[in-house]
Amino acid sequence: MLNSFEDVLNEAVQCKKCRLWESRTNVVFGEGNLNSKIMLIGEAPGLNEDREGRPFVGQAGKMLNETLLKAAGLERKDVYITNVVKCRPPKNREPFEDEIDACFPYLNIQIQFIKPKIIITLGNIATSTLFRKFNLKLAPMNQIHGKVFNVSTLSYGSIKIIPSYHPATALYNPRVLSLMVDDWKQIGEIIKSFA
Numbered sequence: 001m002l003n004s005f006e007d008v009l010n011e012a013v014q015c016k017k018c019r020l021w022e023s024r025t026n027v028v029f030g031e032g033n034l035n036s037k038i039m040l041i042g043e044a045p046g047l048n049e050d051r052e053g054r055p056f057v058g059q060a061g062k063m064l065n066e067t068l069l070k071a072a073g074l075e076r077k078d079v080y081i082t083n084v085v086k087c088r089p090p091k092n093r094e095p096f097e098d099e100i101d102a103c104f105p106y107l108n109i110q111i112q113f114i115k116p117k118i119i120i121t122l123g124n125i126a127t128s129t130l131f132r133k134f135n136l137k138l139a140p141m142n143q144i145h146g147k148v149f150n151v152s153t154l155s156y157g158s159i160k161i162i163p164s165y166h167p168a169t170a171l172y173n174p175r176v177l178s179l180m181v182d183d184w185k186q187i188g189e190i191i192k193s194f195a
Contacts, residue, residue, distance in 0.1 A: 018102035020087035026053035030082030039116035050088035060168040072188035123166030146183035
């Protein structure tokens with residue numbers, strides 16, 4: 001029986017529910033403000049995250065911290081950050097469907113515990129996973145980024161889901177960066193309405 005957030009973390013650290021445990025260095029459970037109204041959900045840990053056991057600490061994390069969060073008037077300490085999958089897929093490949101399914105119960109508990117008012121999905125995997133969970137109609141990221149999707153469930157209450165490009169996208173495609181910054185400025189305005 002899991003009685004606390006710490007119990008869930010301790011279970012996740014020992015998890016062997018899918019093949020990813022075989023090659024991981026660390027489980028990257030998540031970090032940040034457990035009382036935050038804002039939750040960021042990415043895809044999976046990368047090499048740096050696997051080494052440090054923390055989400056978004058590589059180049060994409062730097063982009064998130066120094067450009068995107070700043071555009072929204074936020075700092076990293078203001079939000080809770082996690083991933084759909086808590087262990088690094090080999091060679092940074094996308095997680096397989098069965099890996100996402102095996103790991104989703106941890107994310108489910110994180111959402112229930114934190115009770116965010118806004119979930120920002122970072123990239124296609126996080127967006128498609130959450131859209132499936134909430135029975136939302138998925139469309140390509142270039143059509144839905146920055147848009148607000150309102151959902152309400154017994155488990156989570158009312159949440160605004162805002163899809164965003166993954167921060168790494170701006171590293172490989174600088175043209176997307178201005179779109180992302182505009183999205184995050186808008187996210188900042190939405191967050192102010194909760195203050």
